[in-house]
Amino acid sequence: MTEKKQSTFFLEFFAGCLSGIGKVFVGQPFDIVKVRLQAAGEGMKPSIASTIANIYRNEGGLLAFWKGSLPPIMGVAASVSLQFGVNENVKKLFEEYNAGKKLTFAQLFACGFIAGIANAVVAIPAEHIRINF
Numbered sequence: 001m002t003e004k005k006q007s008t009f010f011l012e013f014f015a016g017c018l019s020g021i022g023k024v025f026v027g028q029p030f031d032i033v034k035v036r037l038q039a040a041g042e043g044m045k046p047s048i049a050s051t052i053a054n055i056y057r058n059e060g061g062l063l064a065f066w067k068g069s070l071p072p073i074m075g076v077a078a079s080v081s082l083q084f085g086v087n088e089n090v091k092k093l094f095e096e097y098n099a100g101k102k103l104t105f106a107q108l109f110a111c112g113f114i115a116g117i118a119n120a121v122v123a124i125p126a127e128h129i130r131i132n133f
């Protein structure tokens with residue numbers, strides 16, 4: 001593998017890792033509020049606004065919305081990195097096979113399918129651990 005190909009190979013995975021971190025950073029506050037609403041006791045129907053206010057007031061301000069983010073960041077960053085990197089690198093393999101011609105729908109489907117399987121290998125155990133522990 002040439003130095004340029006090797007650097008782009010790892011760059012695809014690094015870009016996916018950054019994407020996964022961004023995904024958790026943006027989604028974590030919504031997830032915390034959703035879980036709090038779901039965990040409300042029977043007969044209690046707190047509003048979204050009151051849940052947000054309670055978290056902010058009672059749990060440490062704005063940073064409370066990202067409390068406990070490290071495990072999801074690690075799991076999502078790893079799985080999205082793998083999915084993104086595998087998808088892009090399989091596309092490059094098909095492009096070499098096609099001698100620079102545009103990829104067919106079936107080839108694009110195969111790229112996504114292979115990337116999804118690679119993602120599942122990491123995401124399923126990570127989600128199992130996250131949910132059960």
